[in-house]
Every structure is written in structure tokens, then in C-alpha cells.
Amino acid sequence: MVSLGGLARKIFGSANDRRVRSYRSRVDAINALEESMAALSDEALAAKTVEFREQLANGKTLDDLLVPAFAVVREGARRVLGLRPFDVQLIGGMILHEKSIAEMKTGEGKTLVATLPVYLNALAGKGVHVVTVNDYLAKRDSVTMGRLYGFLGLTTGVIVHGLSDEERREAYNRDITYATNNELGFDYLRDNMKYDRGQMVQRGHSFAIVDEVDSILVDEARTPLIISGPLDDRSDLYNTIDAFIPMLAEGDYEIDEKQRSANFSEEGTEKLENLLKEAGLLKGQSLYDVENVAIVHHINNALKAHKLFQRDKDYIVRNDEIVIIDEFTGRMMPGRRYSEGQHQALEAKEKVTIQPENQTLAQVTFQNYFRMYDKLAGMTGTASTEAEEFGNIYGLEVVEVPTNLPIQRLDEDDEVYRTAEEKYEAIIEEIKAAHERGQPVLVGTTSIEKSELLADRLKRTGFQNFQVLNARYHEQEAYIVSQAGVPGAVTIATNMAGRGTDIQLGGNPEMRIERELGDLEPGPERDAREKAILEEIKVAKGKALAAGGLYVIASERHESRRIDNQLRGRSGRQGDPGRSKFYLSLQDDLMRIFGSDRMDSMLTKLGLKEGEAIVHPWINKALERAQKKVEARNFDIRKNLLKYDDxxxxxxxxxxxxxxxxxxxxxxxxxxxxxxxxxxxxxxxxxxxxxxxxxxxxxxxxxxxxxxxxxxxxxxxxxxxxxxxxxxxxxxxxxxxxxxxxxxxxxxxxxxxxxxxxxxxxxxxxxxxxxxxxxxxxxxxxxxxxxxxxxxxxxxxxxxxxxxxxxxxxxxxxxxxxxxxMRVELVREAAPEPPPLPQMQAHHLDPTTGEDEFAASAITADDGPVVDPENRDPKNPTTWGKIGRNEFCPCGSGKKYKHCHGAFEQA
Missing domain, CATH: 1.10.3060.10 (Helical scaffold and wing domains of SecA)
Incomplete structure (x- = not known):
């Protein structure tokens, strides 16, 4: 029996279908201009930009210019990039212009879609920001799409790590600026710490298009961007407070070792209030008056230092410093410090030199930064599962854009095994079978550790022909991803969001030509080799198609359906055939959380043998319900965090x-x-x-x-x-x-x-x-x-x-x-200079790993230039320039910089 809602949808289409249909008349109008635009010379086409700006100055709106502007960009893209935006891409551009999120499947050309509303809105002269998830994509897209904008008479800039303020100001003053979300946020914070209007680099927040909008505005919204700097020396305060703790009796505090918490009793609070009054540290009458928040924090830290932290178990004292001991490995962790003043409390307890505490100088969440824009839009392959969050927090509607060609991918039911061991054996057998028939395989995992575990198992079976991606080197990984569609290729990847490169069957011709022929001058030899590569890719694509297209194998379900959909969406690009399957075990995190013990005993009673899997659509539905519960909980957490941050x-x-x-x-x-x-x-x-x-x-x-x-x-x-x-x-x-x-x-x-x-x-x-x-x-x-x-x-x-x-x-x-x-006196008559900014460090915790993406790298402008990896001499550290703490060390050791030469610097 069909519900009334279902019947209405069948007759009239869903709200999404109706909205997509509403753009058809404008698509037809753009198509009608195609012939006249094609007849224009390059100069006449570029002159349209000046014409549009004059029309805006004379009272026309951007909406009035949408049809002719999109027609100009389509013709410009055809001439400069050799790409003609499809009708569905025009629809995607209109959705972005209307302050919404365009959900477009992988391979549908989101980067090209963005050029349409970017050009239109840049005509207003207020600056348009295109936001990417990493420096590599910002540089790549600004160069590639910058050719199109330049052809049409607009200027393009790019903001990446390591630029001076002058370079940043110049990039922000361009018509279109490509930048990462982190750089935009940090520039905003730094601008609001400067003492002269002319020192500021950003010129406002008019319009931003956020690529991988779900990754930036949902996943990364849990952790703020923080700029910190060293505090003034407050060792006297720590020492004074530390002296109070030995004066307390057992009844003055309560310790909960399991929760690692320590609190003062009423008697203890009263005793401390008297001690603090005598020391002149208490404002007002009560310790818990709002003016004493910082003092309460410090005495709590001092109590924990004495009653919860044990010397030679949690830390050791060595060379006049406190060194933390890792509770899991038992190893010392030199250079690591407890935050929020806890390390200083331990230093006061052990009577070693108290190091200055780092203080938050400025902070902002991505939620609040991006809500400052007058106009915000986003694009991604997967947003509909988070539509409620986008609507509630950002006022953004999610619109699904139909694919240019129908999707032919086969999404199979999940296979559930009792143990992780059985699951991995089944995955390895499936990888080998697909490799033998020449089918390209993409294996998705939920963490770097699990990628490495699967790679080790594959190696032990004698299979060596695979690549592992761990989101460490964006440029190298983009190339590996671009070739993951070659027949028989096996690619193991952690978190496929935001790679910015779609997997083309047979391989990506542009990236192969750039990699293999980049140093070759234009001429007959280059043309011949280019033709040979294109022919080779054409043959390879035929083999990959015959083998069934890209096969996506997932080793686990993520707690978010969106991440699963991102992985699935890598297959079946532009109407290609494809296949996807998830392999699960009752020991997986999601299965354990949702009662796999009962299921395990039931499957044992039913006689499920080792190596056998259970496959049924009901399991998929049950898992989807579980994922919805987790998503709802995570949304509530983010919503609650935002209320406090507001x-x-x-x-x-x-x-x-x-x-x-x-x-x-x-x-x-x-x-x-x-x-x-x-x-x-x-x-x-x-x-x-x-x-x-x-x-x-x-x-x-x-x-x-x-x-x-x-x-x-x-x-x-x-x-x-x-x-x-x-x-x-x-x-x-x-x-x-x-x-x-x-x-x-x-x-x-x-x-x-x-x-x-x-x-x-x-x-x-x-x-x-x-x-x-x-x-x-x-x-x-x-x-x-x-x-x-x-x-x-x-x-x-x-x-x-x-x-x-x-x-x-x-x-x-x-x-x-x-x-x-009332006390200031003039010391010198020279023209005063604005005071310099304090030494600052950037921090942003990756919500998925808990690691600081910047690992306390300094972000003031004078900390050395950024040098391309290929220009670094492994034997000469003076050629390395600025290096991120989490980058691999340029010396070639294979270790992260912070564990190699960076560790020597710290020591």
C-alpha cells in the first residue's frame, strides 16, 4: 500500500526534483546563447566582463546577469580548458549562486561547476573565496581555473602556508582567492590582533564556496582554530598555591582515581578561602565568585598534581624538567607538556624551574567563521545525510544534482563475519580474485592503523602489487588516486574525502602527461609521446570496463553513512560500470557498540561455520539505523558546543x-x-x-x-x-x-x-x-x-x-x-612604529585522530620560507625552509620531522 506522501512524490516529484526542474528554463536560455557566444572573438568574449560590470554599476543585479554570465564562462571553459560544462553542471552553479549546497557525485566536475558562480559573483568586485581542504588543491585549482578567469579578465590569488603578510594582502585583493579553511581562519584571527588597519590582510567576507563542505563544516567543526603564545612568568602564583595543598587534611578533598578527578569538600573550600585571603589572592568573599574562576582552576590543578599524579609512574623528573610517561607504552615523551597549567602545577610540586604557560591569544570555530560571510555556499558528493545540520546551523539547503549519465554501479549487500580474522581473509581473497581478472580495486579503511594492518596481511600472502594511501603527502597521493583505475591496480586508502582527484578508468591522462612529459619542451617528440599515452589509456580503459569497472571494497562501516557514501561514490563515475561491497565483523567498533554479543550467540546457535558470512538486506537496514543514531548524537554534541561557543x-x-x-x-x-x-x-x-x-x-x-x-x-x-x-x-x-x-x-x-x-x-x-x-x-x-x-x-x-x-x-x-x-610620558620623538605581534603558534586538532595538524609550528611571518620538497637537499638542512612538525623529515629517514631533526632542535 502506497502512503499519501509516496503517491504525491510519484505524481509531482520530491521537493528536490521540483527545485531542480525550476532551473531548466534558465539552462535553456543559456543554451540558446551558445551559438552567439561561440561566434565571438577571444577579445570580444573577454570584453563581456567589462560590459557586465558596467551593467551592475547601472543598477542591474547579479541574478539579472546569471544567464549571459554563465554562457560566457561555458564558452571560455571550452576554449581555455577544453571542457564544456554539462547542463547539470549549470544547475549546480545556480544552486551555489543561491546560497545552497550542491550535492554532486564524484566525477561530475565540481571544480568546473564552481567557476560559474565564482565568475558571476566576482563581477561585484568584493572578492570571492574558494575554500579547499589542503594546500595542494588550493594551488592546483587556482592555477588551472586561474587560466579561465585570466582569459575573462579577472585576477586570481592563492593563500597557502608560509606566505608573508604582503603576499597574503595581495592575494586577498584579487577578484578570486583560493585558500584552505585553516589559512582563512588564522588570517582572520591574526588580522584582529594587529594595531594598524593597513597591516590587515583580509578585506571582508562577501562570498565563499566551500569545497568538501561536509568535511569542513561538519567533521572539522568540532575543534576550534587556536592561536597561542607564551604567557608572562607566573611562577610565584604556582608556588604560592602549591604550598597550600600540604596544609589540607584528608577530609578536605575527594579523589576519584577511576575518573581522574579531584574536588574540594566544603571544609577544604573554607580552609582554602582563608589561605587565599591571607595571600591576597581572593577577590570578594567566596572562592566561587565569578572573579576567582582562574584561581579555582589553578588550585584544582595543584590538588591533582599532589593527589592524582604519581612521580615515576605518570612522570619523571630529569634535568630540571618534568617528563611525561605514556600510560600505554610506559615510554618517556620528552617535549610533550600537559595543557591548561597542569604541567606548571607539577613543576611547582617537584620544585623544578616553572616553564611559561602557553595562553590562547585568539580562537574561532569554523562554524562561527564561515557564518560571517554575507553569502555562503558549498559542494560535496555527500551532504544529504547531514541536511538537518546544514539547515539549522548555517541556513544552507542541500540540493541533490542529477548525474550527467545514469549511475550503473552495483551496491551489494554487506557480508558479516563473526571475527575480524575471518573478515580480513575474505577481503584478501576478493582482492586477489579481482586483480586476476584485471579489475581495479579500491580498498577503504577507517584508520591508518587498519590500512597498515591490511597491507601487512597482503604482503604475508605474497601479494605485493598494491599502493597504500594515508593522507600524508597530498600531491603524491593525488597522482596515485588518479591512476587507481588502471586495470588490476589495488589501492588501499584511509578516508577518501577531499582528495580532489576522481578515479578515471584506465588512468587520468592529464596527470600522467604532466608527470611523464612535464620537463619536455612542446614539439613533435612531445606530441608523439602524448598521443601514445592517450592511446595506452584508451586500451586500458577498455580492459577495466570489460572487467566490471572500479570495485570498491570497504573493510568496515564508518559511524557516519556520509563517509561510507564517499567511498562508494568513487566507483561508477560518469555512467561507468562499478561495484561496491562492505565486509564487516562482529568485532568492528560499530557492531560492538550496537549489541553484537547477542548476535554472536545467535549466529553460533544457528550453526554459522568459520569463514562463512551472513548476507541479508535486513542487516544493511539495521546498520543504517545504528548509524543514524550515532549521527544524531554527534549532531547534538556539535549543536551543544556551538551554543557555548556562540x-x-x-x-x-x-x-x-x-x-x-x-x-x-x-x-x-x-x-x-x-x-x-x-x-x-x-x-x-x-x-x-x-x-x-x-x-x-x-x-x-x-x-x-x-x-x-x-x-x-x-x-x-x-x-x-x-x-x-x-x-x-x-x-x-x-x-x-x-x-x-x-x-x-x-x-x-x-x-x-x-x-x-x-x-x-x-x-x-x-x-x-x-x-x-x-x-x-x-x-x-x-x-x-x-x-x-x-x-x-x-x-x-x-x-x-x-x-x-x-x-x-x-x-x-x-x-x-x-x-x-594619566602616567604616560614621552621618551622619544621619532615616528612611532606599530608594535609587533607576539610570537604565535597555530593549533587545530584533527577530530578523527586527535593530532594537532600544525603541531605547534610558529605562524609569525618571519619563521622562514616554505620550500618545495623537490628543492630540498636531504644532506643540507639550510635548504629545507619551514617544515611542518608532522611532515616526513627531508633527510630521508622515513620518520616524521618531529621525531627526527625536529626532535634534535627541541633538545
């Missing part, structure tokens, strides 16, 4: 907007005056309460505070004795004295120097307090969950306390700026 994001926007205003303001003295007046208002209101009798005034306290903050010795205690004097009179006298001192200083300095001094003091003070505020919010967030035990909503508590902390930041800013400006 609090910081709202405050970040206020601070960054304030910084911009300060940098662009020509009359900064008004801002400084407002701050001074508010400080005076608060001082007088605190010591001379409204409607209080004169004998209740604290004139002496006000005199002391005016001397401390305003650097003025005023006879306030004498004024207070005058007959009939009021609170307003005292405020006016203090204000008058302050204004006179300020005017005298301004006259001595001159207006230009005074403006520079005021701007510098305000900006630097704001930055210092903002960094402390980020740390306080991090500490607050780590403990706020405990409020749930008191039946209070942790998120609401976090919002209200974060607001209080922000108000305190603004009050501290006004006071600190006023104090400094």
Missing part, C-alpha cells in the same frame, strides 16, 4: 568591531575622555554614595584612589569639610583637575603623538584583557557542568557568568587605560 562569539564580535573602530578613528581622544569620565563617575559614586550625609563620605579613600588611578594628589579630604559642598561639586573638581592634566600632556606631546599614544594604550590593554578573558571563559566552561547537580541549567549559568565577566573586562579596561594615560 556566547564567546558574540563577545568576540563586539571586541573585534571595537578594535576596528579604534584603528579607523581619527579622533581617539573622545573615546579616552569617555573612559576617564566613567572611571571618575564610578570612583565618586563608590566613595560618596547618593543621598549620603557628609559624615558618611569616604573622602580619604577617594583621595587614595584618585592618586592611584588618576595620578593626582588632590585635597579631597579638605573639600569634604567645606560647608554645603555636594557630591556633584567634588565630581566636577576631580574632572576639572583631570582634564587640565590631560590638556597639558596633549600640548606637550602634540596632537599626532597623543592620538598614537591613546590608540596604542587602548588597543594593547584591550588585547591583554581579552586574552585573559578567553582563558577565564575556558576555565568557567570546564567547571560549569557541575551546576547541573543543583538543578540549574549549565548553559544559562554560563551565559550569565560570561556576561558578568565581560562587564568586568570593560570596567577593567576603562580603569587600566585611564591609569596608563
Amino acid at each position: 556566547v564567546l562569539n558574540d563577545q568576540r564580535k563586539v571586541i573585534f568591531e571595537q578594535r576596528l573602530e579604534l584603528m579607523e578613528s581619527t579622533n581617539i581622544s573622545e573615546t579616552a575622555a569617555d573612559m576617564r569620565n566613567e572611571v571618575i563617575e564610578n570612583l565618586v559614586a563608590t566613595h560618596i554614595p547618593e543621598r549620603a550625609y557628609a559624615e558618611q563620605w569616604d573622602a580619604k579613600g577617594l583621595k587614595e584612589q584618585v592618586a592611584r588611578i588618576l595620578n593626582l594628589d588632590l585635597p579631597i579630604d579638605e573639600w569634604a569639610k567645606e560647608e554645603g559642598i555636594a557630591e556633584d561639586d567634588i565630581r566636577e573638581r576631580v574632572t576639572g583637575a583631570v582634564e587640565k592634566a590631560t590638556a597639558d600632556r596633549a600640548e606637550r606631546f602634540g596632537p599626532e603623538i597623543m592620538t598614537y599614544v591613546e590608540r596604542s594604550v587602548i588597543l594593547q590593554t584591550l588585547d591583554h584583557l581579552w586574552r585573559e578573558h578567553i582563558v577565564n571563559l575556558d576555565h568557567l566552561r570546564s567547571v560549569i557542568g557541575f551546576r547541573g547537580y543543583a538543578q540549574r541549567d549549565p548553559l544559562q549559568e554560563y551565559k550569565s557568568e560570561a556576561f558578568e565577566l565581560f562587564q568586568a573586562l570593560l570596567a577593567n579596561l576603562r580603569e587600566a587605560v585611564t591609569t596608563q594615560l
Whole structure:
């Protein structure tokens, strides 16, 4: 029986079908212009760009120009790239222009699709960002597609790791900029740490198209981009707090070794409050007042250092430093440090030199960075499973674009074995059988370890003819992927998302020609060899087609259906035949989580023998339901994280907007005056309460505070004795004295120097307090969950306390700026330079491995040039340039740089 919804879909089509159909009229209009565009000369076609820009200036909109602009790009692509966008690619371009996500299968030409809306939106002159997942793809696409944009009169830039600020500024000022998500985020953060508008490199966030949008906006959204730098020396604070812990009795704290947690009891809290008061470290009356968040964090670390961490088990003391011992391997890990001040607490406990703590200088999540764009779009092969998340968080609708040719891939039911051993044996037999019949095979695994495990098993059976991809060298791997469709090729790969290269049966001709004939000059010899390669690939493609096309074998199901679909989608490109099959065991992670014990006993009772598999569509459906549950849970986690991050994001926007205003303001003295007046208002209101009798005034306290903050010795205690004097009179006298001192200083300095001094003091003070505020919010967030035990909503508590902390930041800013400006004196008359940025390090944890992608590599502009691997001399480290900590060492040892020459540098 067909449901009413199903019947309506059969008659009218789904919402997706209706939306795709709505583009057909514009596709027909573009096709109608094809002949007239083809008749234009190259110069006349390029002149269309100028014509379109004039039309925009005269009041036309980008939507008005879509049809002729797309027709121009189609003709330009045909002439420059030898590629003519299909009708479905035009539809994909329209979806991107309309701020949506175009879901297009692998091999459907997403890179070419992006050129259509990129060209159209670049006409507005505000800059278009095309976002890729790695430097290799950003460079490759900017060069390839840059030829098309250049032909049509637009400029293209690329942002990759290692560029100077000048190079970055130039790239951002181009019409179209290709960049990785990490570089865009870090540039945004660094820009908002600079002290001069002219030093900033980005010029705004108008329109971005995100390639592999699911990978960037979903998978990587769990971890923020962080810029950190060394903190001021706070060893006295650590030592003072460390001395308190031995004074505590057993009843003053509770230890949970299983959870690795330590908490103070009520008695312990009271004892600590008294100790902290005596040391002058406690603000207010209670340890848990919002101003004491950082102190609470430090005393918790000190308690853990003494009661949870054991010397010679968790760490050793060697050469005046704490060296962590790996709990799994028992090996020492020199160079690794506990974060969040825990390492410093151990150093204080063991009385070794306390190393400076790294402080977060700035941070942003990809969710909040990409939501800043006025217009955002994305493309990927797999987004529909995450459509709800894209809609809720980014306001992006997912539209499935039909394939140019019908999909002929055969997706077989999963084979489930009882043990991993049986599963791997079956996979190896299947690989060998496919290899013998000349069918190319792509084997997908869920981790690097499992790829290496499968490779070892294959080698032990005597099979050597395969390649292993572990997402380490993007350029080399792109070439290997491009040739994975050669008959009989066997490629083992971890995580196939974002490779940017589709697998063509017989091999990818462009990449083979570039690799084999790249050094050969144009001429008869090159033409002959090019022709031979194309002929060879044509024959190879025929063999691969005859063998059944690309065979995708998956060794496990991922917890996300999207990742499984990415792997499957590698086969059956552009209407080619193909095949895919998943091999599972009851010992796989997903199966274990969802009750494989019961299934194992049931299969044993049913008499399933060793080496036999169970295959049934019901298993596929059950697994899909399990995956949906995991996806829903992960979405809830990301949604919850975003709610907390939104609090910081709202405050970040206020601070960054304030910084911009300060940098662009020509009359900064008004801002400084407002701050001074508010400080005076608060001082007088605190010591001379409204409607209080004169004998209740604290004139002496006000005199002391005016001397401390305003650097003025005023006879306030004498004024207070005058007959009939009021609170307003005292405020006016203090204000008058302050204004006179300020005017005298301004006259001595001159207006230009005074403006520079005021701007510098305000900006630097704001930055210092903002960094402390980020740390306080991090500490607050780590403990706020405990409020749930008191039946209070942790998120609401976090919002209200974060607001209080922000108000305190603004009050501290006004006071600190006023104090400094009332004391500042001119030391030199030379033209002042903007202060340099602090030494900074970039961090972004890979959510899948937990490894820091940047591994604390410095990101200031002066840390050396990036050198192409082929230009590095293995025997001469001076030729290596800047090297990522996770790159393989250029010396050729096969080890990662951080474990080889990078380790020597650290030592």
C-alpha cells in the first residue's frame, strides 16, 4: 500500500526534483546563447566582463546577469580548458549562486561547476573565496581555473602556508582567492590582533564556496582554530598555591582515581578561602565568585598534581624538567607538556624551574567563521545525510544534482563475519580474485592503523602489487588516486574525502602527461609521446570496463553513512560500470557498540561455520539505523558546543568591531575622555554614595584612589569639610583637575603623538584583557557542568557568568587605560612604529585522530620560507625552509620531522 506522501512524490516529484526542474528554463536560455557566444572573438568574449560590470554599476543585479554570465564562462571553459560544462553542471552553479549546497557525485566536475558562480559573483568586485581542504588543491585549482578567469579578465590569488603578510594582502585583493579553511581562519584571527588597519590582510567576507563542505563544516567543526603564545612568568602564583595543598587534611578533598578527578569538600573550600585571603589572592568573599574562576582552576590543578599524579609512574623528573610517561607504552615523551597549567602545577610540586604557560591569544570555530560571510555556499558528493545540520546551523539547503549519465554501479549487500580474522581473509581473497581478472580495486579503511594492518596481511600472502594511501603527502597521493583505475591496480586508502582527484578508468591522462612529459619542451617528440599515452589509456580503459569497472571494497562501516557514501561514490563515475561491497565483523567498533554479543550467540546457535558470512538486506537496514543514531548524537554534541561557543562569539564580535573602530578613528581622544569620565563617575559614586550625609563620605579613600588611578594628589579630604559642598561639586573638581592634566600632556606631546599614544594604550590593554578573558571563559566552561547537580541549567549559568565577566573586562579596561594615560610620558620623538605581534603558534586538532595538524609550528611571518620538497637537499638542512612538525623529515629517514631533526632542535 502506497502512503499519501509516496503517491504525491510519484505524481509531482520530491521537493528536490521540483527545485531542480525550476532551473531548466534558465539552462535553456543559456543554451540558446551558445551559438552567439561561440561566434565571438577571444577579445570580444573577454570584453563581456567589462560590459557586465558596467551593467551592475547601472543598477542591474547579479541574478539579472546569471544567464549571459554563465554562457560566457561555458564558452571560455571550452576554449581555455577544453571542457564544456554539462547542463547539470549549470544547475549546480545556480544552486551555489543561491546560497545552497550542491550535492554532486564524484566525477561530475565540481571544480568546473564552481567557476560559474565564482565568475558571476566576482563581477561585484568584493572578492570571492574558494575554500579547499589542503594546500595542494588550493594551488592546483587556482592555477588551472586561474587560466579561465585570466582569459575573462579577472585576477586570481592563492593563500597557502608560509606566505608573508604582503603576499597574503595581495592575494586577498584579487577578484578570486583560493585558500584552505585553516589559512582563512588564522588570517582572520591574526588580522584582529594587529594595531594598524593597513597591516590587515583580509578585506571582508562577501562570498565563499566551500569545497568538501561536509568535511569542513561538519567533521572539522568540532575543534576550534587556536592561536597561542607564551604567557608572562607566573611562577610565584604556582608556588604560592602549591604550598597550600600540604596544609589540607584528608577530609578536605575527594579523589576519584577511576575518573581522574579531584574536588574540594566544603571544609577544604573554607580552609582554602582563608589561605587565599591571607595571600591576597581572593577577590570578594567566596572562592566561587565569578572573579576567582582562574584561581579555582589553578588550585584544582595543584590538588591533582599532589593527589592524582604519581612521580615515576605518570612522570619523571630529569634535568630540571618534568617528563611525561605514556600510560600505554610506559615510554618517556620528552617535549610533550600537559595543557591548561597542569604541567606548571607539577613543576611547582617537584620544585623544578616553572616553564611559561602557553595562553590562547585568539580562537574561532569554523562554524562561527564561515557564518560571517554575507553569502555562503558549498559542494560535496555527500551532504544529504547531514541536511538537518546544514539547515539549522548555517541556513544552507542541500540540493541533490542529477548525474550527467545514469549511475550503473552495483551496491551489494554487506557480508558479516563473526571475527575480524575471518573478515580480513575474505577481503584478501576478493582482492586477489579481482586483480586476476584485471579489475581495479579500491580498498577503504577507517584508520591508518587498519590500512597498515591490511597491507601487512597482503604482503604475508605474497601479494605485493598494491599502493597504500594515508593522507600524508597530498600531491603524491593525488597522482596515485588518479591512476587507481588502471586495470588490476589495488589501492588501499584511509578516508577518501577531499582528495580532489576522481578515479578515471584506465588512468587520468592529464596527470600522467604532466608527470611523464612535464620537463619536455612542446614539439613533435612531445606530441608523439602524448598521443601514445592517450592511446595506452584508451586500451586500458577498455580492459577495466570489460572487467566490471572500479570495485570498491570497504573493510568496515564508518559511524557516519556520509563517509561510507564517499567511498562508494568513487566507483561508477560518469555512467561507468562499478561495484561496491562492505565486509564487516562482529568485532568492528560499530557492531560492538550496537549489541553484537547477542548476535554472536545467535549466529553460533544457528550453526554459522568459520569463514562463512551472513548476507541479508535486513542487516544493511539495521546498520543504517545504528548509524543514524550515532549521527544524531554527534549532531547534538556539535549543536551543544556551538551554543557555548556562540556566547564567546558574540563577545568576540563586539571586541573585534571595537578594535576596528579604534584603528579607523581619527579622533581617539573622545573615546579616552569617555573612559576617564566613567572611571571618575564610578570612583565618586563608590566613595560618596547618593543621598549620603557628609559624615558618611569616604573622602580619604577617594583621595587614595584618585592618586592611584588618576595620578593626582588632590585635597579631597579638605573639600569634604567645606560647608554645603555636594557630591556633584567634588565630581566636577576631580574632572576639572583631570582634564587640565590631560590638556597639558596633549600640548606637550602634540596632537599626532597623543592620538598614537591613546590608540596604542587602548588597543594593547584591550588585547591583554581579552586574552585573559578567553582563558577565564575556558576555565568557567570546564567547571560549569557541575551546576547541573543543583538543578540549574549549565548553559544559562554560563551565559550569565560570561556576561558578568565581560562587564568586568570593560570596567577593567576603562580603569587600566585611564591609569596608563594619566602616567604616560614621552621618551622619544621619532615616528612611532606599530608594535609587533607576539610570537604565535597555530593549533587545530584533527577530530578523527586527535593530532594537532600544525603541531605547534610558529605562524609569525618571519619563521622562514616554505620550500618545495623537490628543492630540498636531504644532506643540507639550510635548504629545507619551514617544515611542518608532522611532515616526513627531508633527510630521508622515513620518520616524521618531529621525531627526527625536529626532535634534535627541541633538545
